[in-house]
């Protein structure tokens with residue numbers, strides 16, 4: 692799969708319960724649209740959405756389950772329970788939060804990585820800082836994604852993509868680094884590839900029309 696996605700665009704098709712496009716059928720159509728547009732992969736949340744997407748398109752899928760636990764801020768595939776649900780769908784890769792924050796039920800990132808790989812599935816480590824990337828690399832994950840930069844209180848906070856983190860990871864780690872998070876334009880996606888990203892994940896700018904509409908409407912008010 693990593694060869695298949697090299698240099699390409701992965702579209703994140705996600706709409707949570709509080710979003711207007713929530714629903715597996717709609718996410719499957721989003722994935723179909725992404726395929727028609729030449730995306731090389733899909734990132735998706737929940738067993739229902741992943742199953743619907745896999746029935747609609749034959750692209751590789753990176754699966755996550757967003758679930759909140761009371762005692763932890765980790766919400767992207769936080770525990771073995773979510774990993775097992777994802778494994779049942781036959782996804783090609785599972786993305787997990789690999790930040791060094793406290794995890795629910797005293798779980799550890801290394802245990803999740805081993806469990807996923809033992810089930811012959813690839814692991815994407817969603818990290819927020821360079822140090823977290825180095826830690827994830829040591830655990831033998833299959834790729835690292837800049838997904839959580841700006842979403843942990845201690846990581847770089849900025850409006851656009853974290854190209855600085857991307858460059859640092861590409862320079863220091865000899866493994867596939869995925870650019871993800873706040874990529875808004877084709878030019879930014881291209882820049883990420885030029886900086887050495889293995890592939891680029893774009894979500895909101897393609898699949899969250901309420902946010903796209905907002906950008907247009909706000910511009911007209913200026």
Ligand SMILES: CC(=O)N[C@H](C=O)[C@@H](O)[C@H](O)[C@H](O)COP(=O)(O)O
Pocket residue numbers: 703705755767838839842871872873874892893894895896
């Ligand atoms: C921080 C977090 O929870 N990110 C989530 C991870 O799966 C998604 O909500 C994002 O849409 C995805 O990472 C793509 O990013 P963007 O939508 O900015 O292109």
